[in-house]
Amino acid sequence: MTTQHQPHYIRFWPSDRILHFLLGISFTVLAFTGLIQKYADHGIAVWFIRLMGGIEQTRVFHHMFAVLLILVSIVHLVQVGNRLFVQRKSMSMLPTLKDFTDFFTAVKYNLGISKKKPNFPRFNFMEKLEYWAVVWGTALMTITGYALWNPILVTRFLPGEVVPAAKIAHGMEALLAVLSIITWHFYFVHLRVFNKSMLHGAISEEEMADEHPLELEQIKQGKIWQPPAPDVRYRRLKLYAPLAWLFVLVSVLGTWRWLTAEKTAITTVPRTVVQEEAYQPVLPTPAALQLTPVVRPTPLSQLRIADLSKQSGGASLITHPIDGERAQCATCHDVNSQIDPAPMDHADYKDDTCLTCHSLEGATP
Amino acid sequence: MIRQTSHNHRIFSAVIMALAWLLLLSNSALAQQTPPTGSLPPASSVDNATCLNCHQQAGLMMTLPSGEVMAVTVDNTVLAHSMHAEESCQDCHSDISSYPHGTIPVNSYRELQIYYSQSCADCHDEQAMEQVESVHAQLQAGGVQEAAVCADCHGAHNTQAIDREKHPELPLTATAQICQQCHSGIYNQFEQSVHGKALTADANSDVPTCTTCHPAHSADDPRTQAFRLTSPELCATCHADKTLMAQYEISTQVFDTYVADFHGATVMLFEKTHPDQATNKAVCTDCHGVHNITPATRDNQQIKDNILPRCRECHPDATDNFANSWLGHYAPNFETAPMVTAITWFYRILIPALVAFFLIYIALDYYRHRMDARHNRKEVQA
Known part of the structure; x- marks a missing residue:
């Protein structure tokens, strides 16, 4: 009984947990600093913007955490590459037809129509939905964000309407992302059960049976992933590591290039103040008027x-x-x-x- | 003792009241005795007749320290037709009560005008307080003598009514004509603008005159950053007024579409959080002009041609495409901005649909989760 409650089924490695933490931080700050810009005409938004030192400073924060999110994405891609090419783990996050049948089984079970519980694999459809939503969202936010960050550069190649279109998509996608997180994510990992696997990396057998019965069964049958032999691993790394480093270099340089691509959309040139001559009297005013001195008449x-x-x-x-x-x-x-x-x-x-x-x-x- | 005091108090106040009443009576009696025509009411010490005895003499001149020679003859017919016909000379010239007159601490005629305009505050304290912060008063305080003082707009011995709200018989252009006296360059621009033409040629009272944006007494310095930041709201007072704009078929979305854009949002936030923030973010006047505003109809080529050069003032690398990213002051639709409209509708449908799906699934899952838990508890108990 005690072993059943002990979390010893590894779900997330330390690198996953660090990345998730950074993703959580950047997502929260981006959502917060972004939504108060989207709804800037509301009093509470103005209050927060003032708190952060004004709209310019709010945008600086937004940009800083956008860069963090991009870096998290780059590291995650390297991590995924390592798992696929070096460790040769199964592509358990890819959506399959089974996810759809699992969904219908789950609905029928929840409605009480069927007694058959869905047999969830390592990643159930709720988790896959969320993962791919984050992937899609991050990609879309990065692309539209690029257009908003560098509108002059982008409109050199694309029609002008792309900029307001990117702005609409950026804001709407943000709203969708935040609503998804506070419904789907919060329910499944915080409310239904408080899932602590992002803190210590593992879940208990009880949780496994509830959320990943198929994986639990496979583990018990001994069908578990075996790390490659050191020499095999070394051989694969010899090819992968340089490629991964090249990718990191290119993408980090690309991000840097992005940051500095154009300046005039953010730091615009100072306004040339045309000083209009406001004082142009029709008649010389009395001050300017020199009455011709007349000879004082005899009193x-x-x-x-x-x-x-x-x-x-x-x-x-x-x-x-x-x-x-x-x-x-x-x-x-x-x-x-x-x-x-x-x-x-x-x-x-x-x-x-x-x-x-x-x-x-x-x-x- | 206490009673005694309060008794004394009562007697004292009764005496005061009686005296005040007598004073009132005598005053009204005096007023009745005073003939309504011609002669002026007595002043505190010297009556107007005494002053005019000399000051009506033609050709009376005075040389000021600056060398200017000033006529000190007062035309009684001008005075009698002014708003101040009933006032005493000393009400304004309160520093003169005897002859020879004391020295007036001025060097030039302009200084004299400024000096005597200070006495207006003795009666018109409300207006005087209003104008303390105004651009004219601030310039005066900074030593710019040309800046308008009371007498420049209201006259001195010929004080005239200039407020159209109190005197609707005045022409619509009354205030603009007064401002023109010193700001003729701006007036000439305004006269040719869509507002100015309507005011001067069509006698249209809906359009702004000078004082609509620059209140006569309390006009802020229009060159400040604070003025720049509040200027869109100033335009919006009329241009977001649906009933007013409906008569001219002018869109009232101008302000909302401006605020929804980067420039407008930034300017509005600056105004709320840092009212003195300097900004080059475009405000209404950067594209439409200030005093020389032309009608901004959709097919006004002049406005369209203006856009790209305006963009380039702050974004030197801007292209035609970039200028097109400004969709104008109309809410986008499938004809004007198909991409923007399609994306808007995509999310308008997707967001509620997806969130509804999430909530329904969560509700089902939660229901089953609770049912299973209860079931398990019963089994354990059994």
């Missing part, structure tokens, strides 16, 4: 003094009533005044002495 007051003095034997007449404000003659008729100034010799005269000489005869009521 009216002086003319009047000359005029009035003729009538009153010297002293000028007062032309206005002297009530209220106007009782203080010096307010207006100080010797320094500009209107009707008193002569300089009147400088010390007080207001109450004015009427001695100046009469009110000229005052108009």
